[in-house]
Amino acid sequence: MNLTDTIPAISHLEAIQMLLHHGLLSGGSFALWRKPRTNTVEFILDDRQEPNRVELNLESLPAGFILHPFADQEDRKGFFIQANQYFKFDLASPIVPEELPSWVQSNLANSESTKASIEKLLRIQISRFENSTWGGSQKEEFISLVNSGLEEIGNGNLEKIVPARTKSLPLPEGFDLAKTFFELIESYPNSFVNFFHVPQLGTWMGATPEVLIETKGDFFFTMALAGTQAVKGDNPNKSAAWTQKEIEEQALVRRYIVDCFKKIRLREYEEHGPKTIQAGNLLHLRTDFKVDMKSTGFPQLGSVMLDLLHPTSAVCGMPRKEAHEFLKEKEKFDRSFFAGFIGPVNIESETSIYVNLRTANFQNDQVILFAGAGVTEDSDPEKEWEETEMKCDIIGKFIKNQSA
Template sequence: MDSREGIARADTARLVSRTVRLPDASLTGVLRTLGRPNAVWTAPDEPGVVGYGAAAQVTADGAERFGAVRERADDVLASPDRPADAPAVARPRFLGGFAFHDGHAGTGPWDGFPTAAFVLPHVQVVTGAGETWLTVNAHGENASESAVERTLRDVTERFAPDERAAASPPGVVATERTTSRAEWREQVRAATGRIRSGELEKVVLAQALDVTLAGAFSLPDAMARLGDTYPSCFRFALRPTNGAAFFGASPERLVTRDGDALRTGALAATVGRGGTPDEDQQLAADLRSSSKYRHEHEVVAERIRDQLADVATAVETGERRVRKLETVQHLFTPITASSDAHVLTLVEALHPTPAVGGLPPDAALRVIRETETFDRGWYAAPVGWFDRSGDGTFAVALRSALADETRVRPFAGAGIVADSDPDTEWDEVQLKYRPILDVFEDDGDDGTDARSGGGDA
């Protein structure tokens, strides 16, 4: 065996992969039917993918984690035994993610989450556009076609999609903050002081909540509710071990590579949604016209263009517009380019964007480490998938949370610039908690603490 993370050597191991079609099912129907997954992914313009078990798993640590994951995954995917007529949509994929910081410890709430972890599922189900496909993968010296086909038969025989509606939300019984309002004011004032001194141009500071539920966390119900409310977002759930799941519905694409075509974009500057159509339009107009918001957004767009300079050509910037979500609206600028680089190379070039880190990057990361009162873990980091050809999609893990049994930890942040007001930024963070809290709060939950920003923990 190779010493690298327990992956068998390419000259003695092989990947066997077979695919059959299943009765059509929704993403949540698959989750209810086949049980507890390792990985879930769905995007507005892609099929959903659910993975169970591990044909292969790769992990990595440190600043070289992006290249290490690619190298180890390439060993697994190098020589697949897969029929030539197998549908491309059901091809084997690695799914997983990275920590925000390269020095991630993987302790406390993040126990079981390495600095980078990806799984090639043993059982992979892809669903969307009226088709559902089952792919079974086996990797190693003893991988065999007969064993793969036996698993195909077993899963097919017991696959009866369970499409019942989501149960009522479990309710929230307690919420505790990792950062009090007084601490937040001090953090923002210290950050703006460092910006005015010239040390920084921008830094993104975040918070977390520790939420106790009245009932157990249900991943199928959570994914169903997020899908109903945020169909245009990147929904994901990752569980590197048998412990907590990291899940969310991110509005932000980090990058997609499809052949030589590259898609990314700048998503930065945030206001809430109005209570009436007129109020909503006024907030959108304020977002477009505010010099603060325009500057915050353009800093991100310019930095992304710079980050792509060494890995892409024909970089083109689309028209800036307002992107409206359920509780907030952002400025968004689409960016396209051409690149023959592996998607993980593009991920490495783009992470972290100024929308989740800051500028200059090294100074911003140092301030984040020195300032925040909790461990970001995989929050605001790249999560997604890639295949043998180097194609794939990664999102920035925003509007996300850790969940285990009755404990949930949502994360949210705000971009701090020279004229940021601590109380305004506080209110923005509370809005960004809503996608996760709304998954669990029933109509009887008060929710005042995280909705309005009142009641410091």
């Protein structure tokens, strides 16, 4: 009797377990994700043991998943997980074992033993990577950084700065990675929920709400996302009241995108917003942009705008060059992939690149959370700290729940 004959159907959680187990066991690079407002979970694996680096010409890349840190690489290349193996499944449909590719079927096993094996493999992989600059940022240290930014703004050197911090949590014994990932999918339908592992570069999980660039067929999309407040009441999107500081913070990001369009003499685009959107337990202000690449004659607009937009003023500041220099000098840690960009490229004729926010890195016996806050002349350092606490909690509360 065939093994698949004994299993009538596989739960979505079991499918995630099998994919994570397969990826961690492979020794290569892999990514698992669910795009915003979709029911499709996707997985790719590149079994090469060394990180693969590519030019940022999105239109000419094969199907895969791109990763780029916050700081530019000297040769301006990104890291790339090529889709040597690809699998997807629909969260709205049952999973029939016979429909699974053979390399997934080989992982059909008792879910409890698979869960234990995933934790063991995860701990082995993350023990090989350590960044000594990551720990928990002290409140006094972060508030001092915010005050330094306010001083630069007051002197007219900056319009906005986005300082970041880290927060460290213990990785709980018996940590269930698949369950945590599945809970993120269920909790954050409007976010890009992702997990990726690259040997020598690290292991990350997140749920980011921010599209950097997206191309679907002939259409290009991007967004200006900024301003943060906690969700309150029964209808938070309609009852939200935004301060002048938050409105201006979002307007700076929006103006930067429009300025990028002007640089390349792109005049025909749709703009919608700003509007209040919900991402987990937080609200943000968002303006959406859409361009018809065919009618405007910009077939490579995705790559052009990726180069112009990263790092955005939403994660760096304005003016971008001066803000970037300030952060390089004043921040006491390497952001690595936090506030960089990640996402699937040329998979089924779509490319979706996201700013890597609301993210966590696994290393040794710790989970390192990352968060930033947009500082303008009206900022209150204490409130900026509270904002980063809320952002860390988006992923952190799921890690803490595992220890209950």
